[in-house]
Amino acid sequence: YTVIAFGVSITSQVITCGQVLTFSDIENVMNREYIKDKKRIVVKIGSSSLQHPETGDLDYIKLEILVRELCNLRNQGKDVVLVTSGAIAQGKKTLKLKEEDINDENRIAMKQACAAIGQARLMMTYERIFSEYNPISAQILITKNTFLDEVNRYNAHNTFSQLFKMGVIPVVNENDTVATYELELDNDTLSAIVAAMIDADLLILLSDIDGLYTDDPRKNPDAEFIEIVEELNESYMEMGKGSTGS
Numbered sequence: 001y002t003v004i005a006f007g008v009s010i011t012s013q014v015i016t017c018g019q020v021l022t023f024s025d026i027e028n029v030m031n032r033e034y035i036k037d038k039k040r041i042v043v044k045i046g047s048s049s050l051q052h053p054e055t056g057d058l059d060y061i062k063l064e065i066l067v068r069e070l071c072n073l074r075n076q077g078k079d080v081v082l083v084t085s086g087a088i089a090q091g092k093k094t095l096k097l098k099e100e101d102i103n104d105e106n107r108i109a110m111k112q113a114c115a116a117i118g119q120a121r122l123m124m125t126y127e128r129i130f131s132e133y134n135p136i137s138a139q140i141l142i143t144k145n146t147f148l149d150e151v152n153r154y155n156a157h158n159t160f161s162q163l164f165k166m167g168v169i170p171v172v173n174e175n176d177t178v179a180t181y182e183l184e185l186d187n188d189t190l191s192a193i194v195a196a197m198i199d200a201d202l203l204i205l206l207s208d209i210d211g212l213y214t215d216d217p218r219k220n221p222d223a224e225f226i227e228i229v230e231e232l233n234e235s236y237m238e239m240g241k242g243s244t245g246s
């Protein structure tokens with residue numbers, strides 16, 4: 001499948017040839033030629049693209065634009081999946097947690113509790129916006145086992161297929177609440193695995209960084225912007241960093 005990254009803070013496993021665009025391009029891209037022949041599209045958005053950097057509260061304008069575009073794709077007869085982060089961030093926000101509330105002993109349990117609280121709230125917000133445009137959305141929470149176990153994978157695949165048949169838009173996140181190692185699987189990777197599992201022909205990654213840089217531009221002022229990745233080679237692979245919470 002093709003990958004379009006709107007700003008890239010993606011892991012090296014996921015980077016592939018494609019054009020690098022910013023979040024503000026989303027409406028243009030959704031109307032471009034190359035969307036036309038795509039039937040099944042996965043869109044991934046990260047926590048910090050969903051929230052205002054000043055407060056950590058949700059950016060309803062961005063959410064609204066995103067959901068509207070997804071609904072518009074679905075109305076063109078395409079199958080659409082949204083992979084969204086933000087559960088842990090929203091949970092923290094809801095509980096008004098401070099840094100000192102988290103320590104080495106409770107770190108994992110806290111994250112999982114935050115995910116449990118935040119996922120429900122995040123989904124409630126998505127549901128509310130989706131319902132304005134009418135499509136039905138559904139929640140699918142995935143763990144590593146969903147892909148590793150053959151029966152689980154088969155079932156998940158069937159669930160997606162059935163939802164597509166019914167015109168429903170699945171909203172996917174990792175099931176952060178159930179196992180420690182799940183927290184290590186970032187949603188860039190998750191979205192790529194989901195795209196492969198459901199035979200998607202386009203994966204769109206939305207990020208808070210305005211493109212692909214030779215290094216992390218927030219840490220390295222000399223990082224250079226790369227507009228188009230023509231061919232995937234070693235030097236691009238080395239630019240891939242771990243997830244940045246995009």
Ligand code: GLU
Nearest residue numbers: 085086087088174186187
């Ligand atoms: N699943 C996590 C969350 O919803 C985020 C993981 C990631 O962004 O890579 O908070």
